Amino acid sequence: MQIKEWVDELFEIFDEDKDGVINRSEFVELIDCLLQQKGLNMCESIFHKFDKNHDNSISKEELTEMIIDLAL
Template sequence: MDRLKELFDFFDKNSDGYISKNELIELVEILLNEKGLGKSSQVLKEFDFNHDNKIDFNEFTAFAEMHLIH
């Protein structure tokens, strides 16, 4: 869990506790090796459970379990 928090904090560039749409673009590019708004929009739609247009740590954990942890 500590590594997930470190990874979350790495992408949370402004340290506001959320990964914004712009920060999510970089996350998708680096972690999923996909460029462009399409995939980041898809990730936001799938994992933004409270529909606030940003990813909090709990939502990021769900994303990581689906895409990063095998």
């Protein structure tokens, strides 16, 4: 599976309310899945790092950057 396809699939799964962005609660679930551990402080830190435009949500482009940085 290509990275873009993987990101598209993850985004579709974790954007539970289908509003086109991943909010904080959806992000916690995503991080738990990717990192296999919970940790609110870690999630907050990662969220702020990848929420480049500081709109309190993660766009698909920001998620792509995060996955490349953290998971690959």
